[in-house]
Amino acid sequence: MHVMLWLAEGTWEGCIDAAAPLIPEDARVSLLYVVPEDVLHAAGAAAEGLIGRWRSRPQTGLTEQMAAEAMASGEALVAAAAELLGQADVGRVIRRGRIEREVVQAAEAADLLVAARDGDRSRLGPHSLGPATRFVVDHAPCSVLLVWPDEAPDVDSIPPPPESRRRDQSAPPRG
Amino acid sequence: MSGAPGETLAIVLLAATLIAAVVRPRRLSEVVVSVPAAALVLALGILPLHVAAKEARSLGPTIGFLAAVLVLAEMARRDGLFAAAGTWMAAASRGRPVALLGLVFVVGSTVTAILSLDATVVLLTPVVFATAATLRLRARPHVYACTHLANSASLLLPVSNLTNLLAYRASGLSFTRFGTIMALPWLAAIAVEWLVLRRFFASDLVGRGVKDSERPVALPVYPLAVIALTLVGFFVTSIAHIDPAFAAAAGAIALVLPALRSGKASLGDVGRAVDIPFLAFVLALGLIVSAVSYRGLGSAVNDLVPHGSSLWSLLALAAIAAVLANAINNLPAVLLLLPAAAAVGAGPVMAVLIGVNTGPNLTYVGSLATLLWRRTLRRHEVEPPMSEFLRLGALTVPLVLLVATLALWLSLRVVG
Structure with a gap:
């Protein structure tokens, strides 16, 4: 079984903590960063887009300058994650592109993709998934394990459905 | 050459200059087309020499001012000011993403206001990106904040944007008065950006970044002091009726001389920072637009724009300016609109600036023309879809235009 953990800034540590106990011991693990x-x-x-500033522009272009830094910082994040997981021999996948598309592409090689919630995590939904994560959950070509990177909020945190609230107010108390 | 043929040729030359600046065939400098085009305008008499001389005299100090600010920003970078700003933001945010965004807003708005939007786009943005990466926070909200603030926070001072420098001359306002009128619109624009970005990127402002190591923040005291004194100098010279460009020049020299002496920069580096081709491009573009205005388009623009300082007139002017800036580019847009606006007064000039400065946030490359050209050019390459950026622009730009113009109207009633 190939388990792929999708790591992103802000949630990667929680993702590892939550997923580590659930990964089967004989599973092949790889870490993905985009x-x-x-x-x-x-x-x-x-x-x-700054018109006329021909000479003041960096020769290689800002995009490529920053890309090199971004790849290095991605590698560092994945290395820190491998250390946290306690497995030095995990697969490391660094990709560059549109995040949600790259994750779905990469997940093709996996049997299970682990992703962390990254939206509003103060209560149980709605919007507990950011746009990229929502796309990945919707389009993943394999099973997806969606973890809370921090402690999951209480079940009472779900707002009651609107109809039931109305009924509670108008209906006479039962019993 | 006069009359209709002259006007047609002037418009053709303006179009050629702008197309060359956007397309940059073989990555040639913009001056390759703009300077010969301006020379042609003069040689054929489309712009009479005495009008050209007047235009050049009014553009001259602006261009000198621009050169000094370009040097000031580049020397500050060499002295490590931007890197220090990054270290400071990392430490002060203590790894909290919303705090970092707040600091990026403070630093981005300040850098844009004092050292111009170029400094924010070219020098600060990579530092902000690296800062987020070091903290292991998502860079998206912070980088987008920089690109947006480079435009929205460039309202405050004449030095904040080349468009402001041009308008500052045309309006006849003093440096201090310019800043006083624009303070409220500037703050309003930044506040709108904050409210929208904070919500728009809520899901990227997550987690707690790694604490920056105990690296002490070594403040580059000298360049900071020079820039602070230059800023004071802008206001002092303005009150003393001396051209503030001299304060900028003094600041630039104060940073260049020690850099030359210590070998931190060579004369060639300083020359590159001055960016003569860019200055020549601005002068040439100014002359060509002046010819276009002189030969009739000026009165057409005059008929088109609202005359008055009522709230509705200001809003209409800001909207027209924003549309024009997005259609071509904000530089020619402001040059075209300025004479008509300046004839009415300071209020309309400022409304035009709100439009041409904040409008370009609708696209991420400054204008629709540039955007379409890039798309055509890269049809076969992978151009990442920028729908998110365009959506953010569509959310902020109309709101910033409205709120900043309202603030301008209020500001004019209080201090005008």
Whole structure:
């Protein structure tokens, strides 16, 4: 069984902590990190969009300069994650592109993809998934294990459905 | 050459200059087309020499001012000011993503206001990206904040944006008065950006980054002091009726001389920072736009724009300016709109600035023309879809335009 953990800044430690006890001992584990191409591109394009500043632009372009840094910081994050997991021999996959698409592509090789909730985690839904995570859960070509990177909120944190609230107010007390 | 043929040729030359600046065939400098085009405008008499001389005299100090600010920012980078800002933001945020975003807003708005939007786009953005990466926080909200603030936070001072420098000359306002009128719109624009970005990127402002190691923040005191004194100098010179460009020049020299002496920068580096081709491009573009205005388009623009300082006139002007900036680019847009706006007064000039400065956030490359060209150019390459950025622009730009113009109207009533 091939288990792939998708790691992102802000939730990676919680993701490892939550997933580690659930990974079968004989499973092959790999760690995935995606460098967000659109963020690099936005920065580079803003610099190129400055009309007339031909000479002040960096020769290689801001996008490529930042990409090298982003790849290195991704590698460092994955290395820290491997250490936290206590497994030095895990597979390490660093990709660059549109995050949600790259994760789905990479998950093709896995039997189980582990992802962390990264939306509003103050209560149980709605919107406990950020846009990229929602896309990944929806499109993953394998099973998905969705973990809470920190302690899951209480079940009472779910807002009651609107109809039941109305009924509670209008209906006479039962019993 | 006068009359209709002159006007047509001037418009053709302006179009050629802009297309060359956007397309940059063979990555050639913009001056390759703009300077010969301006020379042609003069040689054929489309722009009479006495009008050209007047235009050049008014553009000259602006260009000198621009050169000084470019040097100031580049020398501050060499002195490690931006790197220090990154270290400071990392330490002060203590790994909290919302705190980091707040600090990026403070630093981004300050850098843009004092050292111009170029400094934020080219020098600060990579530092902010690296800071987020070091803290292991998602870079997205912070990088997008930089690109947005480079435009929205460039309202405050004449030095914040080249468009402001051009308008500052045309409006006849003093440096201090410019800043006083624009303070409220500037704060309003930043506040709107904060409220929208904070919500828009809520799911990326998660977790707690690693605490930065115990690296002490070594503040580059000298460049900071020079920049602070330069800022004071802007206001002092302005009150004393001296051109504030001299304060900028003094600041630039104060950073260049020690850098040259210590070998931190060579004369060639300083020359590159001055960016003569860019300055030549601005002068050439100014002359060509002046020819276009002189030959009739000026009165057409005059008929088109609202005349008055009522709230509705200001809103309409800001909207027209934003549309024009997005259609072509904010530099020619402001050059075209300025004469008509300046004839009415300071309020309309400032409304035009709100439009041309904050409008470009609709696209991430400054104008629709540039965006379409990039798309065409990269049809066969992988251009990442930028729908998120465009959505963010669609959310913020109309709101910033509205709120900042309202703030301008209020500001004009209080201090105007």
